[in-house]
Amino acid sequence: MKHLKVKDDDIVCYLLGGMSETEQLAMEEAFVSDPQIFTLVADIENDLIDDYVRGRLALQQRELFERNFLTSPGQRRRVEIAKALLPSLDRIETTDADHSAINENPARRQRFSSFSFKPQLAFRLAATLALMLFATSLAWLLLENRHLRQELRIAQEDAARRERELGQQVTDERQQNSRLADEIAQLRGNSAPQTTPPPLQTAPTFVKLLLAANVNRDPVSGIIPHLTIPPGRKQVQLVLKMEDSGYPDYRAEILTSSGVGILTRENLKPSLRRSIATFTVNVPSNMLTDGVYALRLRGMSKNGEGDILSNSSFRIEKP
16 A cells, blocks of 8 residues: 555544544545545444454544544444444354364364355455445535535525625615704704714624534534624524434534533424524523634434534634
8 A cells, every 4th residue: 555645544533533624625535536545444444443343442542433433323333233243253263263273183174174164255245345335424425515515605695695785774774864864853943954863773682603514523623613792792693504314302512612511402403494404502692702612413312312413613702
């Protein structure tokens, strides 16, 4: 593999979620465009799964594996398959060792020669199955990321357009109020027109921030969206869009950059449009100060277990 530009350690870092968004995109482009790198990624991923189910990973790697690799339902199924196959593979290795010991006896070599079993076929079949599962998961993730980015771009353009329309509407209303005040002053016989100040416009009590789902990534890496909270706004409305995962219930958590939870929303229900789920979380603005936060979304199963579906970071600024 010396002709490849990707190192094994880089692939392990990618699989365990230790890369930034830019590095991850570069890695994905590399193994999509080069079949040899793709095969190498699949082999190293199989080795990671095997070391995990056999308890060979170091403590830090095991924590990264469980926090980042096992967040996908497809990856968890692969690990469950590996655990189910582990006793059979151990028996195969034990049987092969016994056959080797028997073959050392010349008197019994001929007797057992027809029953010698080579486990390479089983490992090849397992590797082929893992490669097919990895390719399917990768294609789905690439399509999903492209779809979500397009949804986010459309939502941001729509929000900017509405903000411009609202600003123009406020300006027009103020000008109209000023003209009406001048006309009223003239009708009352005042010597000089007096302009009354326009009535105070009722500002919205909340400010909105759109977030994109962040899967299997460091929640504080790359470019994160930021929000400036104007004075008088009592709530921050966080809107997260992602593919519907089909869970019966969801839980949202707001975490500081140090991982301290400041708010939890239970029994969260998304609004569905086609296959896109939109989650809305309202946070009191007095709970937020200048800094980086993360919106963590969990899918809750019927037995009460939660799967992390997204870690989306955002920055808060207060004037």
